[in-house]
Structures are given as structure tokens and as C-alpha cells.
Amino acid sequence: MTAARPSRKKAARKAPDRTPTRRPRKTVTVELAERSYPIEIGSDWLESIGRRIGQRLGAGRIALVTVPTVARRYAPRLTRGLTETGARVGRIVVPDGDATKNLRQVGELYDRFLELGMDRHSAVVTLGGGVAGDLGGFAAATFLRGIPFAQVPTTVLAMVDASIGGKTGVNLAQGKNLVGAFHQPAGVYVDVDTLRSLPRRERAAGLAEIVKAGAIWDEALFRWLESKVEAFLDLDPKVVIPTLEWACSIKAEVVARDEREGGLRRLLNFGHTLAHAIEAQAGYRGILHGEAVSIGMVFAAERSEALGFSRPGVRDRLEALLRRAGLPTRPPKRTREAYLAALAVDKKKQGDTVHFVVLEGIGSAGTTSLRPRDILPRGWTA
Amino acid sequence: MTAARPSRKKAARKAPDRTPTRRPRKTVTVELAERSYPIEIGSDWLESIGRRIGQRLGAGRIALVTVPTVARRYAPRLTRGLTETGARVGRIVVPDGDATKNLRQVGELYDRFLELGMDRHSAVVTLGGGVAGDLGGFAAATFLRGIPFAQVPTTVLAMVDASIGGKTGVNLAQGKNLVGAFHQPAGVYVDVDTLRSLPRRERAAGLAEIVKAGAIWDEALFRWLESKVEAFLDLDPKVVIPTLEWACSIKAEVVARDEREGGLRRLLNFGHTLAHAIEAQAGYRGILHGEAVSIGMVFAAERSEALGFSRPGVRDRLEALLRRAGLPTRPPKRTREAYLAALAVDKKKQGDTVHFVVLEGIGSAGTTSLRPRDILPRGWTA
Numbered sequence: 234m235t236a237a238r239p240s241r242k243k244a245a246r247k248a249p250d251r252t253p254t255r256r257p258r259k260t261v262t263v264e265l266a267e268r269s270y271p272i273e274i275g276s277d278w279l280e281s282i283g284r285r286i287g288q289r290l291g292a293g294r295i296a297l298v299t300v301p302t303v304a305r306r307y308a309p310r311l312t313r314g315l316t317e318t319g320a321r322v323g324r325i326v327v328p329d330g331d332a333t334k335n336l337r338q339v340g341e342l343y344d345r346f347l348e349l350g351m352d353r354h355s356a357v358v359t360l361g362g363g364v365a366g367d368l369g370g371f372a373a374a375t376f377l378r379g380i381p382f383a384q385v386p387t388t389v390l391a392m393v394d395a396s397i398g399g400k401t402g403v404n405l406a407q408g409k410n411l412v413g414a415f416h417q418p419a420g421v422y423v424d425v426d427t428l429r430s431l432p433r434r435e436r437a438a439g440l441a442e443i444v445k446a447g448a449i450w451d452e453a454l455f456r457w458l459e460s461k462v463e464a465f466l467d468l469d470p471k472v473v474i475p476t477l478e479w480a481c482s483i484k485a486e487v488v489a490r491d492e493r494e495g496g497l498r499r500l501l502n503f504g505h506t507l508a509h510a511i512e513a514q515a516g517y518r519g520i521l522h523g524e525a526v527s528i529g530m531v532f533a534a535e536r537s538e539a540l541g542f543s544r545p546g547v548r549d550r551l552e553a554l555l556r557r558a559g560l561p562t563r564p565p566k567r568t569r570e571a572y573l574a575a576l577a578v579d580k581k582k583q584g585d586t587v588h589f590v591v592l593e594g595i596g597s598a599g600t601t602s603l604r605p606r607d608i609l610p611r612g613w614t615a
Numbered sequence: 616m617t618a619a620r621p622s623r624k625k626a627a628r629k630a631p632d633r634t635p636t637r638r639p640r641k642t643v644t645v646e647l648a649e650r651s652y653p654i655e656i657g658s659d660w661l662e663s664i665g666r667r668i669g670q671r672l673g674a675g676r677i678a679l680v681t682v683p684t685v686a687r688r689y690a691p692r693l694t695r696g697l698t699e700t701g702a703r704v705g706r707i708v709v710p711d712g713d714a715t716k717n718l719r720q721v722g723e724l725y726d727r728f729l730e731l732g733m734d735r736h737s738a739v740v741t742l743g744g745g746v747a748g749d750l751g752g753f754a755a756a757t758f759l760r761g762i763p764f765a766q767v768p769t770t771v772l773a774m775v776d777a778s779i780g781g782k783t784g785v786n787l788a789q790g791k792n793l794v795g796a797f798h799q800p801a802g803v804y805v806d807v808d809t810l811r812s813l814p815r816r817e818r819a820a821g822l823a824e825i826v827k828a829g830a831i832w833d834e835a836l837f838r839w840l841e842s843k844v845e846a847f848l849d850l851d852p853k854v855v856i857p858t859l860e861w862a863c864s865i866k867a868e869v870v871a872r873d874e875r876e877g878g879l880r881r882l883l884n885f886g887h888t889l890a891h892a893i894e895a896q897a898g899y900r901g902i903l904h905g906e907a908v909s910i911g912m913v914f915a916a917e918r919s920e921a922l923g924f925s926r927p928g929v930r931d932r933l934e935a936l937l938r939r940a941g942l943p944t945r946p947p948k949r950t951r952e953a954y955l956a957a958l959a960v961d962k963k964k965q966g967d968t969v970h971f972v973v974l975e976g977i978g979s980a981g982t983t984s985l986r987p988r989d990i991l992p993r994g995w996t997a
Contacts, residue, residue, distance in 0.1 A: 344789075347787070347789050375794050378796055378797055408729075411759060412758060413757060413760040414760055
């Protein structure tokens with residue numbers, strides 16, 4: 234049995250320069266021809282971010298879509314910068330939490346856009362984690378058939394994952410992200426100081442996605458994390474900025490080669506098959522996405538060894554790093570049947586089999602098509 | 616004062632072959648690189664259309680989105696063809712009328728898609744006029760971030776206008792088509808026999824958009840209509856098929872050169888500035904879109920003469936043809952102030968001025984930016 238290995242000859246990507254300067258700032262470009270955009274990463278520069286976005290969008294009116302805690306802390310500085318470029322900025326605060334990502338909320342955003350007098354020359358800026366980005370991005374994608382938007386992610390997860398690739402969307406009662414659009418942002422702007430107000434547990438959950446990038450794509454990043462995991466979680470800027478840059482450049486490279494999710498981009502789903510099942514089982518409460526992905530990755534590595542895709546030891550090395558980040562690595566105790574039922578959600582989206590991402594070694598992955606009962610073989614227990 | 620004339624060197628387009636065969640069938644290709652698609656026009660071939668769409672989409676499950684009258688008459692034959700290619704077809708009948716084109720109805724479509732077990736390999740087929748196409752198309756554009764769809768338009772308007780260009784969307788309480796997405800269909804398939812059940816008044820309203828195509832782009836089409844308008848409304852297939860082909864080829868050419876609505880595609884808004892105001896004033900009741908466009912075109916031609924863009928006589932020639940089609944050409948009696956208020960809707964979408972399409976002669980148009988009070992100058996009366 235062999236895994237399908239999407240063509241993924243890696244570009245001769247220079248290892249990021251990790252020499253700290255007084256105020257380091259890094260830029261990763263997501264190459265998508267005329268839809269290319271920059272991810273700019275720095276610290277203590279929210280007001281400058283506002284100016285940069287204002288200049289880039291050149292919009293007369295801007296709706297700033299954000300969530301309560303973030304709005305209080307960071308919206309004033311960002312707004313000041315945006316306003317300096319002549320934009321009229323209206324702040325729209327949506328309740329945080331994945332339950333907010335629904336069609337009703339999108340409808341309310343449209344209403345607010347119209348109240349703000351927004352037209353085709355207006356734009357949206359999202360400030361927050363995945364909820365602000367996905368919801369605000371989807372509203373931008375569909376208001377007047379699409380207006381520009383920029384993202385200012387304030388969680389590790391949103392910085393390295395949700396803000397790259399142009400996926401926007403909302404949940405339905407029947408499942409997560411069942412509705413959406415591909416809509417590339419005009420730019421993504423990261424101020425790592427916004428992570429100071431992020432609970433350590435959420436920093437770790439975001440780090441799970443960075444570990445994933447190393448595991449599927451780049452052993453050097455994985456080794457870097459093995460030496461820096463604690464410094465990252467403590468938000469040492471000499472570690473955080475280059476780590477985010479590295480992770481973003483990997484995701485940007487994958488997305489650039491496969492904007493609409495053919496084979497290559499599927500590798501990013503490493504660990505997500507079981508993660509989705511765990512989240513669905515939990516009703517999306519009590520467990521963070523990155524925590525579920527951590528568990529799902531260790532599971533996928535275990536299955537990769539069992540199915541003969543990888544040599545022994547890969548799973549252990551992965552689990553050790555995730556544990557050091559304080560992440561869970563074992564699935565909640567439930568019956569195999571319960572997990573199989575939860576896998577049916579992915580199955581519904583993909584047909585009879587599920588694209589399962591297998592690890593071949595640290596830094597190398599592929600996909601294979603499996604039926605849910607082969608993913609969770611008879612006798613498997615959580 | 617000169618109108619901005621978007622670069623619009625017309626391709627050396629061969630006049631369509633109008634020699635009738637026993638069962639003529641015409642194809643117009645909308646050239647959009649990897650998103651190119653055919654518009655196929657024929658008669659008495661609904662079941663074949665089903666087979667063609669089924670083969671083209673290659674989808675396991677198809678949601679057929681349609682409206683009540685059309686569903687009864689035409690869905691069975693179309694479904695038979697689709698089913699022959701192995702697709703499982705679920706019929707979704709939505710209430711007809713523009714009031715149905717709303718977010719709540721889109722939400723219901725998503726629910727039905729999930730009930731039908733639709734996944735990324737499923738597709739949508741729309742059967743009906745603009746409501747079925749816009750609503751079903753928007754649901755297809757956003758379900759699972761976009762699944763393929765094909766259109767089977769059954770009104771003249773949908774055949775030559777709504778089904779070409781990939782505009783999908785719904786209305787908000789605040790205005791028409793304020794939400795939407797560009798989503799190109801996999802193909803558009805026309806059976807002119809479906810027009811037999813369309814009231815003559817609606818045939819004429821659709822013809823208004825064909826007159827528009829001739830007026831802004833192609834005097835030869837305009838002359839053809841001057842000699843065939845009654846035969847078209849009587850649905851003589853020797854006239855209807857080549858006329859639809861001709862009108863579609865013009866719109867396809869415009870869309871191909873300007874997929875996302877820059878300058879050129881704006882010409883298609885000829886007559887629409889006042890038309891939108893008339894429709895908004897009427898609360899979208901009692902007047903068909905094509906009727907409002909007919910009035911708006913004569914108005915725009917009149918203003919084009921008054922502003923010195925066109926020579927005298929153009930307006931009269933346009934009005935004469937529209938009258939022969941039985942279309943209204945004079946705006947409902949309302950005050951200038953009422954019309955100015957209604958124009959504010961377009962203004963909201965575009966900024967302080969409105970892109971107003973002016974006619975320079977039959978077959979030639981341009982755009983100019985005007986403030987509403989210059990479009991409807993002091994002293995103007997309906």
C-alpha cells in the first residue's frame with residue numbers, strides 16, 4: 234500500500250533570517266498572480282498596520298469587524314492608523330465563539346455595512362481570531378458580489394492558518410464551514426504583541442498547527458520547534474516572529490501551488506480527520522481546534538506506522554513535542570462506533586472514502602483514500 | 616463633454632448562420648480561459664439537455680432548483696435525461712418571484728442540499744428564470760465553498776442575460792442583488808420551446824434586453840430586430856434561435872473581455888439607471904424588469920441627445936422598435952424629487968456619481984460619470 238504523494242517539489246526556500254534587530258519585521262508573500270498578497274509580521278506596530286492597510290485598500294469606508302475582548306484592547310490603535318489615511322471606519326463587534334459563525338450573523342453584517350453607507354469602493358478589515366476572519370471575510374466575499382478585505386489576526390492559529398489561503402465561511406447547524414467562498418485578502422498584518430492577551434492554552438493550540446507544518450513539510454522547522462517550544466509559548470519575540478514567518482511561508486507555498494484545494498493542499502489536513510470527529514463528538518465545546526488536531530496528528534502518525542507508511546519512532550517524536558507544548562495527544566474515551574459515526578461528516582463531504590493524510594517521516598507526508606472502518610480498524614479503542 | 620469609451624474593438628465576429636435546418640442548434644462559447652463554458656440553443660431537446668448536463672457535470676448527486684410552473688411542465692423530461700447519466704436527482708421547488716431571492720431561501724437550499732446528501736462532487740442545475748438561476752447559482756457558489764452548476768433558463772431574459780456572466784445573488788430588504796458571488800456555470804442550455812408557456816408580456820420584456828444589445832453594440836442586430844420583432848414574439852423558431860444566439864454572443868463577448876465588471880461590462884447597464892429607480896419606486900411590483908429597462912433606454916437615449924453625445928433621431932428609432940414590441944417607453948408619472956431619491960440606491964453602490972451609459976448612435980455606447988441631479992436636470996418631468 235502506498236500513499237499518493239502529490240507533486241510537491243519544494244522551492245529552494247531560504248531559511249528565514251533569524252537575526253533579531255531592534256524591531257524585526259518580516260514579510261511572506263502569498264503568490265497568487267494578480268491576487269498575490271503580503272503577510273507582514275512585526276511587533277508593537279498596530280497603528281502602522283492601520284496606515285498600511287488604509288493605503289493598500291484605498292477605501293473610502295472601512296468596516297472593522299472584530300470581537301469584544303480584542304476590540305477593547307486593539308481596535309483604537311488600529312482605527313487611528315486607518316483613519317489617518319482618510320478612511321471612515323465603522324466598528325462592528327460580533328460575539329466571539331464559533332457559534333457566532335452563522336448565516337444570521339452574516340445577514341447582520343450586511344445590514345451594518347449598508348448602515349455605514351458602504352459601496353463597491355469600501356472594504357472590510359477583520360481584527361481577531363478565526364471567527365472575525367472567517368465571518369468578516371465571507372461577508373466581504375459576498376457583499377455587492379465581493380469587496381476587498383484585509384486581516385489582522387490576533388491568535389496564533391489565525392496568524393498561521395486561518396488568514397492564509399482565502400478560505401472564508403460560516404457554519405450551518407449541520408456542521409462546520411459548510412458554507413463559504415474563496416476570497417483572497419489584500420493583505421495579512423500580524424502584530425505579535427496582540428498574543429500577550431491570548432491565554433497560554435490558546436497559544437499552544439495554535440502552535441499545534443505550526444508543528445503540523447513542520448511534520449508534513451519541513452523537518453528543519455520541526456527541529457527548530459524542538460529547541461524553542463517553551464520560548465515560543467513565553468512569547469520571546471526573537472523566537473515568535475521567525476517561527477510565525479516560517480510557518481506562514483510553508484502554508485503560503487502550499488496554497489500558492491494549489492489555490493483551490495487539489496491534492497497538495499490536502500496535506501494541510503494532516504491530523505484533521507480524527508480532529509473533526511473529536512470536535513463533532515464534543516459538540517465543539519471544551520476542546521480547542523488545535524488540541525483536537527494535536528490528538529489527530531498523533532493518531533494519524535500511529536496509523537501511518539501501522540499501515541506501513543512510516544518507520545517506527547515518528548509517532549513518538551511527534552507526541553513528545555506536542556506534550557512539551559502542553560497539548561493533549563490521546564483521544565477522549567469513546568467507543569469506536571461513536572468515532573465512526575462522527576467520521577461520517579467528512580465522508581459526506583468527500584464520498585465513500587476519506588482522504589487521509591499519512592506521515593512518511595518528520596517533514597514528509599502523502600494522502601491515501603480510506604474507508605472510515607479502515608481508518609479506525611476493528612479492535613481500535615480510544 | 617465626452618463619454619468615456621471603454622476599449623471595445625469588436626472581434627471580427629461572423630454573422631451567425633441563419634439558414635434554418637430541420638432542428639437547428641447553435642452554440643455560443645463564453646471565453647473565460649479555464650472557466651469557459653458553452654451556451655447551447657436548440658428546440659424540443661430537454662431530455663437531451665439533461666444528458667448533456669449530466670455528462671458535463673459528472674456529478675453523483677444533482678439538486679434541480681426550479682419554480683412551480685416550470686417544474687410541472689419541464690422538470691420531468693430534464694430529470695429523465697440527467698438520471699440516464701447515473702446522477703441521483705433531487706428536485707427543489709422554490710416559490711417564484713423576486714421576493715423569494717433572499718437569504719432565508721438560500722439557507723433553506725443549503726438544508727435541502729444536505730438532506731440530499733450532497734458533497735463536493737455534487738452539482739446544482741437551475742431550471743427557470745432569473746430567480747431560479749440567481750438563487751440556485753448563489754447557493755452553488757457558496758455551498759462547501761462552491762460546487763459546479765449548470766443553467767437551463769426558461770425565460771427570454773434569463774436566456775440572454777441572467778444566465779451569462781456568472782452573476783449570482785440575492786436581494787436584501789434594502790435593495791436588489793446586494794449580496795452575491797461571481798460563479799461561472801459549467802454550461803447554459805436553452806430549449807426555446809420552453810418559451811411557449813411564457814406570457815407574451817414577458818417575452819417582450821426579455822426582448823428589451825436584446826434590443827439593448829443591438830443598441831449599444833451592433834447595429835446589424837438592431838436592424839434584424841426591426842425586421843423580425845413580431846416573428847420573434849410569435850416564437851418563430853427560424854427567428855428565435857438565431858436571435859438568441861446573436862444576443863448571447865454579444866453578451867458573451869462583453870463578459871469575456873471584462874469578467875469582473877470594469878469599464879466595458881458597464882455598457883450592459885444601458886437604460887438601467889432609470890430602470891432601477893422605476894423598479895424601486897414601484898416596490899418591484901407591477902412592472903417587469905425589461906419594461907423598466909425599455910423606459911430607461913429611451914430616457915438614456917433622450918439624455919444622450921440632450922447632452923450632445925448622439926445625433927438627433929437615435930432616440931426615436933429606439934422608441935419605435937420598443938413600441939412595436941409592445942413595451943412601455945415613458946416613465947410613470949412621479950415627481951423629479953421622487954426619482955432622485957430612488958437614484959440614491961445606485962449612488963450608494965458607486966459613490967457620489969453614477970456611471971451613466973450614453974448612446975452615441977445605434978450600435979455604439981460609452982459611459983460618463985454624472986451626479987443624479989445632472990441625470991435628471993431641474994425642470995425634468997416624467
